[in-house]
Amino acid sequence: MENGATPARTAPAAVVVAIDGPSGTGKSSTSKAVAAQLGLSYLDTGAQYRAMTWWMITNGIDVTDAAAVATAAAKPVLVSGTDPAHPTITVDGADASGPIRTQEVTSRVSAVSAVPEVRTLVTELQRSIAAAAERGIVVEGRDIGTTVLPDADLKIFLTASPEARAARRSGELTGKDAAGLAATREALIKRDAADSGRKTSPLAKAGDAVEVDTTELTLQQVIECVVTLVEEKRAAA
Ligand SMILES: Nc1ncnc2c1ncn2[C@@H]1O[C@H](COP(=O)(O)OP(=O)(O)O)[C@@H](O)[C@H]1O
Ligand SMILES: Nc1ccn([C@@H]2O[C@H](COP(=O)(O)OP(=O)(O)O)[C@@H](O)[C@H]2O)c(=O)n1
Numbered sequence: 001m002e003n004g005a006t007p008a009r010t011a012p013a014a015v016v017v018a019i020d021g022p023s024g025t026g027k028s029s030t031s032k033a034v035a036a037q038l039g040l041s042y043l044d045t046g047a048q049y050r051a052m053t054w055w056m057i058t059n060g061i062d063v064t065d066a067a068a069v070a071t072a073a074a075k076p077v078l079v080s081g082t083d084p085a086h087p088t089i090t091v092d093g094a095d096a097s098g099p100i101r102t103q104e105v106t107s108r109v110s111a112v113s114a115v116p117e118v119r120t121l122v123t124e125l126q127r128s129i130a131a132a133a134e135r136g137i138v139v140e141g142r143d144i145g146t147t148v149l150p151d152a153d154l155k156i157f158l159t160a161s162p163e164a165r166a167a168r169r170s171g172e173l174t175g176k177d178a179a180g181l182a183a184t185r186e187a188l189i190k191r192d193a194a195d196s197g198r199k200t201s202p203l204a205k206a207g208d209a210v211e212v213d214t215t216e217l218t219l220q221q222v223i224e225c226v227v228t229l230v231e232e233k234r235a236a237a
Contacts, residue, residue, distance in 0.1 A: 012234055013237060014134060014135055014137075015038075015040065015234060016133075016152045016153050017136070017156070018145040018148070018154070018206075019138060019155075020143065020158070020203070020206070021203075023165060024168045024188060025159055025165060028044055030140075030223055031139075038227065040133070040137055041136070042083070043137060043139045045141035045142075047100060048089065049112060049122060052073065053109045055075075055076040055091050056069060057108065063112050073121055079093075080125075106187070113198075114194065123201075126141075126144075127148060139152075142201075143202070143203065146204050147201040153237075154230055156211075156226055157205040157211045158212055160214045160215045162185055166181055166182075167181065
């Protein structure tokens with residue numbers, strides 16, 4: 001270095017991480033923790049489809065009428081906050097973080113997210129959020145590695161047995177009673193089938209994604225695994 005000056009420490013290049021997988025595999029918990037640990041932004045794309053669904057329900061749109069959903073899709077203004085310590089979502093300026101988690105929204109979101117016009121709009125929004133994340137971002141969903149960010153630096157596909165996923169979800173919602181567990185398992189399998197079977201950008205593992213089966217792993221182990229994979233990518237860049 002000329003003049004014996006200390007070289008300025010350059011910030012690591014922005015890294016884009018795509019985390020996909022079915023419900024209850026640990027995408028949200030893992031993505032938030034990895035983003036927080038590495039100083040990256042975080043985007044929950046499922047929350048955006050849920051917000052779109054909530055808006056449709058609130059505005060009296062029949063979510064089984066794909067043409068009506070397609071026509072209305074451009075109306076709501078969705079804004080996602082990308083701080084992993086405090087992720088937010090608003091619809092037309094109103095906080096939607098509570099209402100998007102209801103059973104009503106959960107049971108209808110797959111119908112709305114299957115509508116191509118909805119996906120086009122939401123995908124554009126997701127790409128613009130990712131492009132604006134100066135230090136990089138962890139984006140979680142169903143089609144991030146395959147469609148939204150096919151050039152992501154690292155793609156992870158999380159899996160877990162239906163039993164493990166239902167137990168995790170059921171523990172969140174209703175406690176551990178057997179009837180609740182069975183109902184949660186059925187609803188989860190039905191939503192996976194709808195999300196995997198739709199024509200437009202279905203839930204799928206990208207060819208170059210790293211698959212991590214979380215069935216027998218603790219959340220902490222999954223987080224450590226993903227952080228290590230990101231650090232390896234950065235070191236190799
Ligand atoms: N490896 C794991 N072991 C046990 N519980 C987990 C694990 N990963 C996530 N969880 C729990 O399972 C539930 C669903 O996780 P979440 O991150 O919301 O999954 P997803 O975003 O894939 O639907 C949460 O209560 C979370 O704390
Ligand atoms: N990239 C994405 C993310 C979610 N979704 C849809 O949004 C729904 C809700 O996603 P979510 O991530 O909140 O679902 P959970 O796994 O948290 O239950 C999914 O069931 C899909 O129908 C999608 O189609 N594409």
